[in-house]
Amino acid sequence: MPLSEATEPRTAVGALTGSLKTLLIRGLLAGLIAGLLAATVGYFVGEPKIDAAIAIEEAAGGGHTHGEAAEPAAAGAPAEEEEAEVSRPGQKAGQFLALGLAGMAFGALFACAANVARRHTTLSGPRLALGLAAGGWLAIVAVPFFKYPANPPAVGDPETINDRTWLWVAVVLLGFAAVGLAVYAYRLLNGQLDTVRLIGATAVFVLVTAIGYILLPGIDEVKADFPPSLLWQFRVASLAETATLWAALGLAFAALTEFAARGVREPAAVAA
Incomplete structure (x- = not known):
């Protein structure tokens, strides 16, 4: 068997092939899948915590229903007009649209990053996709989360937004x-042991993150009477939602890459 025939399937499997347009379509589809999965996690895991936080906010504000105008202060006094708010059922359903679109946006950026990164690495397409997803999650989710974790309604001063x-x-x-x-x-550290390279990269990541955490000011606007357990549960739910988004984005992009590589490999095998 000629050398080209023996190595062609391996090249198809190993490389992240395709034009930028192909990668963008792949990224948009992977992002849509990831966004809908993240919205599902948010619906079942995060929304109950938001409802509980809204109930606390309403109780502290005098028991008014969320999204409704307050009663007039005296008979005949005109009620203050408030902007129409989206109802809670509408918000819950709307997050599927919002996260679906956000996932597609992240997917497009992910595809552009993959198009650049494939020129500077020997990683296979699936491994490159998973590596980019891990890097994106660290940069956009993990590092911000552990400095400024997400807060539910009733937490935070509107004037500092x-x-x-x-x-x-x-x-x-x-x-x-x-x-x-x-x-x-x-x-x-190319040429060193893989463990040495990983230790060096991890040390740099921790050092840069620690310096940034020290230089950036802290924020603590959680009220003393806000239930700590609810705050912790909300933050864990928020982290689970974003982790689902990035994990699904990386896995979906990797799977679509393998499917595409298999489609290229099968005609080559038939031709041989």
Whole structure:
């Protein structure tokens, strides 16, 4: 058997092949799947915690129903107009649309990152997809979460929302810097034992993250009377939802990559 015939299937399986357009379509589909799975986790795991937090917020605000206007202060006094709010059932159903679209957006960015990364690595397509998903989760979810964890309704001062938003952006940039420098350290140690390279990359990641955590200000707006167990459960649910998104994105992209490689390999085998 000629050498080209023997190595062609291996190349098809090992490489992340296809044009950028192909990768984008693959990323959009994987992102849609990931977003819907994350929304399912959010619906069954996160929404009950949000309902409980809203009940606490309403009780503290005088028992008004969430999303309804307050009663007039005196007979004949005009009620203050409030902007129409989406009902809780609408919010619960709407997260499938929102996370589906968000997943597709992440999938498109994921495909662009894979298109660049495949030129600088020998990892197979599935392994590259899983590695990118792990890096994305670390940068966008893990590093921000452990500095500024998610808070449920009734937690946080509305007047500080802009400051908290910019701090979240800063910690996401920190996450990208930590992951990027860790990958650079891993590549810099090329030729060393794999364990040495992993230890070096991990040390760089931890060091950069720790420095960033020290420099960024802390935020603690949790009220003293807010139930600690509910706060912990909400944050775990939030982490589970985002972890599902990134794990499903990486696995779906990897699976679609293998399916595509198998489709290329089978015609080659028939031709041989």
